[in-house]
Amino acid sequence: MEVTRSNFKDNLNKVYEAIEESDFLAIDGEFSGISDGPSVSALTNGFDTPEERYQKLKKHSMDFLLFQFGLCTFKYDHTEEKYIMKSFNFYIFPKPFNRSSPDVKFVCQSSSIDFLANQGFDFNKVFRNGIPYLNQEEERQLREQYDEKRSQANGAGSLSYISPNATKCPVTIPEDQKKFIEKVVEQIEDLLKNEENESLELEPCTGLVSEITHLLKKKNLFWPYRIGGVIKKKKLFTWERYIVISKVNEEERKRREQQKQAKEQEELNDAVGFSRVIHAIANSGKLVIGHNMLLDVMHTIHQFYCPLPDVTFFRFNLFSYYFVSRLLDTKLMASTQPFKEIINNTSLAELEKRLKEVPFSSPKVESADGFPSYDTASEQLHEAGYDAYITGLCFISMANFLGSFLSPPKNHVSARSKLIEPFFNKYSLCCRTLSETRDS
């Protein structure tokens, strides 16, 4: 299922449900580039320690944009003895949320862009209709902005029902208007005392809104919520402004407050955008599978959580801290015993083919109702959703193969089995060249 900004909100619950019900998840990312320094092959040569690789990628790969994210959820149906999968292909773009929101700069590498262009990648979908996102710090700041605005609206700071111009200071009241304005203030005071009257229409007083406001403020009378009053401006043909002051009862006030808060929450949610999917994955505690996934995981943390720390990720297994506790790299798995001896080529496309043949067997996987099905015969490699799907297939085949060593042998090995634990939280550091990066 293709998910863009247009249909993101409508499908978010579907995504949550798919994650929640799943046995494991597979992910894959497409990026606007790989290396802004050394050549890609130098960046990812096979001689690095995990820590060296981490530092290199952190230094040279994080300014690129993860602009397509594939998520494929797999749920085992014990009765039918098959997996039901739901595949999502998210387009992602840091569309500025408003004038004060972060104006993200990201780098594009022409070889990577050209590679994706040749695969038919739809850049218009990314840039015109990508889902926005915020990292944790940006989300915190935006939340703070809303909180500040709200506390101002409730407190002494602003007069939210009055035009912004009305708060301009200092206000000096013209001598010839003083009397008129004082009368107005008296009228308002009467209105507040008098329980029968609900509103009050002032005489035309063009240009005096700010003066009246000022005076009310001085008398500590004009906090719309506190006194339950509201000023409305009416424009007639004459351009005179009749100021209507009406009481707002407590119920009405609460209703408006709630409406406003709900709207703010929705705006906030819209801005957090795709990060909500990442949070859901992280919070689910599910096993997350990827193929040659180090770069994908690093980008995911960098883009949707926080800048990557300098400390030794591998020693402290910090991915668990920031993202999910159980990650499994199918490329690493295929390069490890007992697979190492029987699998020559661990690129995703080749691995998928190899795992269809003896001693392995193709897993039984079907698309859930309402989800498009992929055909592994007509390859759509390098679309993140498809790559995630293939990665999931590879994992199932390899996991099931481990079951053949049990006595009695088992056909189905679940994502919770102890048999796959040795492969957790280890990453392939295999050499990646440009096309191999994506074929990897």
Place this chain on the structure above:
Amino acid sequence: MEVTRSNFKDNLNKVYEAIEESDFLAIDGEFSGISDGPSVSALTNGFDTPEERYQKLKKHSMDFLLFQFGLCTFKYDHTEEKYIMKSFNFYIFPKPFNRSSPDVKFVCQSSSIDFLANQGFDFNKVFRNGIPYLNQEEERQLREQYDEKRSQANGAGSLSYISPNATKCPVTIPEDQKKFIEKVVEQIEDLLKNEENESLELEPCTGLVSEITHLLKKKNLFWPYRIGGVIKKKKLFTWERYIVISKVNEEERKRREQQKQAKEQEELNDAVGFSRVIHAIANSGKLVIGHNMLLDVMHTIHQFYCPLPDVTFFRFNLFSYYFVSRLLDTKLMASTQPFKEIINNTSLAELEKRLKEVPFSSPKVESADGFPSYDTASEQLHEAGYDAYITGLCFISMANFLGSFLSPPKNHVSARSKLIEPFFNKYSLCCRTLSETRDS
């Protein structure tokens, strides 16, 4: 006319012709971003000296990509008293030419990308079908590569008609094959001496190509052009390889040489790509018009010529040195006497509207045959070709207005008139905000 990689070569002569016959040219660029440092408004505030502005833009704007270039040529028809215009809208992308060509990295600014996306900008056209380009240094390097290859082919370095594997050294000839190989060499020597025979078919000698080559080389006999011989490999059902050695006569040799050079030149031209249009503009010596054009000119030089120098551009008028000798900024012109007093808003869209009214008059401009016409009523602002067109219209109106001060007044003031010289090579430094940058 929309020009992409697909139709660039077919239309290049049309572009050259349009430039050559024109009275003046208008240009405009669209970029992947404006500022990678300060906010756009801080970067382009109105208080900079020209030199400060230049340094700021050089520091914070040059990592973005100029990915759409508008060129509109204007030619005055004295009989019909109207301008004939030809408009080109080029999509530009640094597609890597081969494995050793520069892998350009460029920055995208999400606010700029979002702005263009909202204007319906077609990013797929840029990334899938943009015209490549090289700057002068890259072109020089590529030319050098070709020259080196050619001198190797002509000299002692390589054996260009033999498979790459054949040059592997050292070659040790198996004892049991020595006799056979020596016989072959003798046969070749005979062929060269004998004027009647044109070619020689050897006995099957699978796998011995490199050994034979080695021996011929040792005997200083095997330089294809020098001895006029060539080895061809024939594959039969048996996979045996019959090596055919034929003389190449001088005529044939030259023809092949020329074919090869022509092919190389074409490859080189393809790689230089869009830079050829910029060179044609520069070499034409025509007046080049732009609106708020400083950034456009800086990007043009940076992207298609060389990194911008640190020295004071304005003092030495280095744009003339690098690009064209006469540039005219219509925003600067509109902000200068006698226009300053009668033109309030110098943004491109507003200027174009203002110049339709008294005391100005709309110029008579028509599209040339076979070129699409623009309708200024249904605005297509922010497509570079259209913006260049509008810029040209503004220039014509303002130039003609200057003619009204002459006695007797003139309706048409040409691009060669002394009246416009005061506006040459001065740039608007007006404040630019994000949308104004493009509206500017």
